Structure formats: C-alpha cells, structure tokens
Amino acid sequence: MFDPAIVVSGPAHVIDGDTLRIGEERVRLFGIDAPELAQMCGSVRCGVNAREWLVRRIAGRPVRCEGESRDRYRRVVAVCRIGRHDLARDMVQAGQAVAFRRYSEIYVGDETEARAARRGIWSLRFQLPHEWRRDRR
Template sequence: MCYALLAAIVMLQGGGAFAAEPIVGRASDTVVIHGARIRLFGIDAPESAQVCEDAAGKEYRCGQVAALALSDRIGEAPISCEPRDTDRYGRTVVVCRKGAEDLNAWMVAQGHAVAFRRYSSDYAGQEAQARAAKRGIWAGTFEDPAGWRRTRRGGAAARIADEPTPAGSNASMTCTIKGNISAKGDRIYHLPGTSAYTRTVIDERAGERMFCTEDEAKAAGWRAPRG
C-alpha cells in the first residue's frame, strides 16, 4: 500500500495488537493514537514517489494524488476502521469507513488504487468499474504499485518488507495463473501446464497480472482460452 496514504490514516488505537472492535477517530492530515501503523485491507495504491502518465501522456505524482484524494474524502469527519487481521510486522490490516462508506472500496472505484489480489479479491469489481470508466490511474498508463516497489527498492527482499503477509490468511500462497491481455485486448488467463502457459510473459505495466485462483481471474474480467 502506498505509504503516502498514511498521511491520511496512519495510526490506530491499541498498539500493534489485533483488535476485535472497530476503532473510531477523527482524521486530519494524520491520525496519531498510540503509534500503531496500519494497512488498508485489499487495496494497493501508487507509492508517494511513483510517477504515472495521464491520458495526454503527461507525468504526474499519482501516489501523492491518491493520498490527497483520500485525505479530502475524509475531511474532518470521524472515521471507523474495522480490523481484519494483523500482519507479521504487527500492523493492523483494516477496512476504514466514513459513515457507511467503505473508503477502501472508494479508493479503488475512483482509480486511486488497485485491488490487492495477492491478499483479497474483495475490490476486484470496483477496479473493473474504474478501469472501464478510465478513472484515476486508469485514464493513462501506470506501473502496478507492487511491481514499482520491486524494481525501485531492491527486488524480492524489499517486496517482502513492503507487502507483509497477513497472519491467518492464504496470502502466502504462490499465485501461478497468468492473466494476459492479447493484441485484440482480450483478457485471457492461462493455467500452469496449458499449451500457452510457458511462452506467456506478464507485463504488469500493461495491466497484466498473476492470479491465485480461476475464480479470482474470472471476477476480475479474465476468461479461459477458447478452443
């Protein structure tokens, strides 16, 4: 998740321990309550230093735009964050709401973040809507935030540090299904052992990605090969 987002929602009550009850607070530029860092569940936004291109090909700080969008959406309203898990680094993984609105879902639906399928497919539908409507980062071109971290922060070791596996989840499983986009724009997934699997190379910058299950790929708009 983009660390710039922590300028809008950074700290939660109760330290790093998992809390069963919702945590309620008022967000300004930063929420600081007893110094526990959080992660927003199921989404991944561009990093603060990450640069994307808009529809005209002009570069802009998409991570900074995402953080400001979330901060503006919250404003001075109280928010409630529901803990879902605690990751291996003690960070509380949460779904935050402003009233009845799921802020995690709003970020993805507005194109300020992508669904973090390595951990959950809960927001795959919002991502598909944002992509179809060309909202936010989908209006132009961007590098998948996880891919950006891998190439800018030292490869696999940095990826593990940035994307810790939530305790008790299946996020540590290896996702081996390749989601490819054909020259005609068809989104096709390839299972290990199938004829096209070995020669299929995933380009995250083009919107291609890996999936953990067929259901996840189908929910994101990919289909099996025909014939």
C-alpha cells in the same frame, strides 16, 4: 458475519493512499494497493494524488476501522469506514488504488468499473504499486 478483533476509531491522519494513523495506531486499508508517494504515472505524481484524494474524502470526519490482524509492519489491516462508506472501495472506484488480489478479491469488480471508465490511474500509463515497489529493491 465479520467479528473484528481490533477496532480503531477517531480522527484519521492520512499517511499515503492506503495507510492511516488513528491515535497511536497505523492502519493499512484492507484489500487495496495505492501508488506509493514517490510513484510517478507518466508525468503525474499518482502516489501524491492518491494521498490527497483520500485526505479530501475523509475531510476531518471520524473514521472507524475494523480488522482481524496486523501486517509485518505492525499496522492494523482493516476495513475502514466513514459512516457506511468503505474507504478502500471508494479509493478503487475513483481509480486511486487497485484491488490487491494477493490478499483479497473483494474490490475486483470496483476496479473493473474504474478501469472501463478510465478513472484516476486508469487514464494514465502506470505500473501496479506492488511491481513498482519490487522494482525499487
């Protein structure tokens, strides 16, 4: 059973496709990697699309995030839900983010389904977000 060390809940402001702010806390969605805001997928602003998709998904509802640690940017790394819906899983299933295998394989099956159905970024020509960031250094 998961026993979170850090719990953050309340109204969420979407920073990008895998980062929220709840109160004073910045929260990184565990196990996924979404395109960066400046990232283009061909002629499509896929990073902006991912953020907008998450804004619509949350739609002003309260979010509950449970995490065990913080990343190097001091963000809480957490599984975030609206009710029973896992926001990271929703993002991957919609093709708005990829499973971040470097940290977890929990969403790999969801990514496989989204890719097969050519949802979201899987219908576009794109670079994996971590590769895109690496190439911009």
